[in-house]
Amino acid sequence: MAHDSSIHRLPRTLAAFDQANRQDPRTDYDEAGRVVPSELLYAQRMSETLHAFYPDAPETLQLAARSQHIERWKIPRNQYPMDRKGYLLWRSQLKKFHSNRAAEIMQEQGYEQEAVARVVSLISKKQLKRDAEVQVLEDVICLVFLQYYFAAFAKKHTDEKVIDIVAKTWRKMSGQGQQAALSLPFSSGSLEIIKKAIG
Structure with missing residues (x-):
């Protein structure tokens, strides 16, 4: 039982x-x-x-x-x-x-x-970058933000602030997470901002 x-x-x-x-x-x-x-x-x-x-x-x-x-x-x-x-x-x-x-x-x-x-x-989030599963969780958090919440967030803030937030988000992600992020269906405007942030 x-x-x-x-x-x-x-x-x-x-x-x-x-x-x-x-x-x-x-x-x-x-x-x-x-x-x-x-x-x-x-x-x-x-x-x-x-x-x-x-x-x-x-x-x-x-x-x-x-x-x-x-x-x-x-x-x-x-x-x-x-x-x-x-x-x-x-x-x-x-x-x-x-x-x-x-x-x-x-x-x-x-x-x-x-x-x-x-x-x-x-x-x-203890041991981020050292604990592989904490890193997976961080990647998933970032992917959910980028896929579902980024466009609405970007409308409320200046491009400068949005670029800064995306750059910080990108640094938290693993290489695998970043690859997954680049395959998300962004609008052309969102993609342009993301490219500036990670460029």
Whole structure:
């Protein structure tokens, strides 16, 4: 029975993450034009992109990808000073919050402490560039941003700011991640900005 329970634990836990993200009061449109809670859509895009980019991802990496932004709306950016220091503090608090929520849900679903600790480590981005799976997670985060959120982001900011953000994003990615990014279906305007950023 324990074996049967562990087989179903991953889909059950992903569903529990989704149930938490379904409470997001903010909404977005999915690819079919349906209105979906924003973080639920983001989490599912993370899982789909991970599956396409790294189909052999272990269970802990699948869990980290799905819960990487879990309940993000609960800590709004405007609770912190609107400067670089405030931004970094906000990001630091978010990592702790997402890690703790993912850990709580995993424990409720019967995961051992070792698996929980691994997911916490992945979400916390410890050992980026040294831990291959943390790098995969970072690549997937960057790919999701570039594919689904970059065009809207670019409309709200100056070209200079957008080029700077893309350059920073590019530096975080592995060579394999960068190759995957270049194959995304960008508009000609977006592609031009990306080429300037990485050129």
